Amino acid sequence: MSGSDGMTNVLWLQGASCGGCTMSILESGASGWFDELRQFGINLLWHPSVSEETGEEAVEVLQSVLDGEVRLDLLLLEGSVARGPNDTGRFNMLAGTNRSVYRWMLDLAPCADYVVAVGSCAAYGGVPAAGSNPTDAVGLQFEGADRGGALGPGFRSRLGLPVINVAGCAPHPGWMMETILALTTKDVATTDLDSYGRPKFVADHLAHHGCSRNEFYEFKASAETMSERGCLMEHLGCKATQAVGDCNQRSWNGGGSCTKGGYACIACTSPGFERRA
């Protein structure tokens, strides 16, 4: 556990986000996510969807972190960093503060022991960066597959790590919680991350591994439409043989996965997936 009081202080912010990562993590924990956090000594300093503090009460929490009055163990961002227009961040202001989420992240990230990008938007830019990228959306430390992003390629959090990228759209609740919990015991080193900053315990697998359609793949028995039996790669463009993630080794929502659902993997854990959907 972090800190002298044995608690781990976690601050969760949302940028140019759909909120889906939060919706996913709220599925975690047999007696609910809040109980699970407590069981691991995690103190949620503030979370936009669930905390009591609102308005100036919430701003006081953020300011106390900036002022060094409250220790920040984990800083998590859900959603991309919208830098536009013209690097002002005005496409995504933190309400009531007259400051953009972009500026808040630049100030808060150096205060944190670890910085976690929750979801492919915060990691690489994600869906808001699709097409013409109207808001100049980037990830915290990547712009698509290129290092850089809002915090820059050289950023390291207080304990010397780059941004940890829990990619996925939305990520499995387990990917997020296991990363958070591993960080509470400081069990993550740079060598535990792949070249795109993803935890290897997820990224060392492919979505293809464990796919219930693997026999169809082996025998090139291909489905022609999404609802058919058969491998989804040849005619439907399934990306599961290239996409990292243990998607088909876990159960999603009690037993599903994209390929079990009858549709092709779109490699949502990969930088730039939104450009070639």
Added chain:
Amino acid sequence: MTRITIGPFNRVEGDLEVRLDVEGGRVMRAEVTAPLYRGFEQILEGRPVLDALVLAPRICGICSVSQSVSAATALRHAMAIEAAPNGLLATNIAHAAENAADHLTHFYIFFMPDFAREAYAPHAWHEAARERFAATRGSASRDALPARARLLETMGIIAGKWPHSLAFQPGGTTRAIDLGSRVRLLSIIAAFRSFLETIVFADTLENVLALTTADELDAWRDGRGGDFAHFLRIADSLSLTDLGRGTGLLMSYGAYEGVDGTLFPRGLFGPSAMIEPLPVKQISEDVSHAWMRDLSTDPAQSSTIPDPDKAEAYSWCKAPRLSGQPIEVGAIARQTVAGQPLITDLVTRNGTNVRSRVVARLIETARLALAMEQWTRALRLSEPFCNASREAPDGSHVGLVEAARGSLGHWMAVRNGKLERYQIIAPTTWNFSPRDSSDVGGPLEQALVGTDVGDAGPRSVAIQHIVRSFDPCMVCTAH
């Protein structure tokens, strides 16, 4: 006159800024700002038509299925195909599960925690409210979050995962449900019903839905356990019926399409207290107070181009209007238009308000639990779930659905197999719209006027209740 700014406004989906002009402790004027713009309509332009099914759901993590169904419906019209009847049923089951899960999330995670605030410590009911509903600490979340997760297991069966699925196609759904899967669905729905009957209502769904008047609801509440009655006692102690009154115009696009029409009908509830046909062609979007260029007021003809330095503008949200009027949408509008007896009685007596909006959501949740069971039993397991898609010829089409928070529309123009234009009007675009060119505010802006904030200023709990009673989804609002 004092100006108060409230933000970040949390326990809503996304972020929100509310500015109030206060005189003598009373709100004289309100401005509501959607502080996030991502540009989905710009992103979708020029993409192959089927990309709408990948990108549009990602507007929103809490009503992703609604966004999928809206896009798939517009594409179905564009392709001039029919959906497989099983596909409509499976879509309805998943869509109802999402909407019911959203109602639970709103009640337990977003709305009720405000009654645990210290500001209410003098009230006799405060200690029990704090124990049950305090944000992240209350005992209710240990019941509600696992029940929500179990309900969302319908998605593992029908949609692969949630949020953000590609299972919802123009011709139906991609996963054929077999006998084992049907039984698993019935088991999940039975567990949901059990949660509602023991934890939420402390009564059978049939008894709850047999309540037809405000007086019957009051009599039912007395001495009853469960979180709904708990809310009703607090609401009556605080006179929440008098708080956040709506403007009176309510609409529904109609919800849960079947072979023989929709479960909840399409219509408009107006000052005559009659249900009238909905003039969909009279929907327009005004950008006089939005940081957007003025291109066309017709969503079928318009595009979205930001204008961040526009004078007079204060939100990324456009102002949708029906025949020039702001409209309130949501479960209360849907159930009023559907003629649900209890909600109709509440709205006829006291309009929409903080209390009746919450009641409508929970009554609708009870109706959805029963409907999900019927749809699941109606699946014909030997028949297809998805008809093939076709090329979409050039043309303009619209997909109108009801998300948890109200009416959601996708207007798309197809040209050469690509999306030439794409316009989205989401529920909270309606409810939290800025002013229009006649200086008429949106439903929330009007509902806030006249609220007594006393000496609390930006910490007024009344403002929190009014805003959250609409269950805003700010990520959808400007998208």
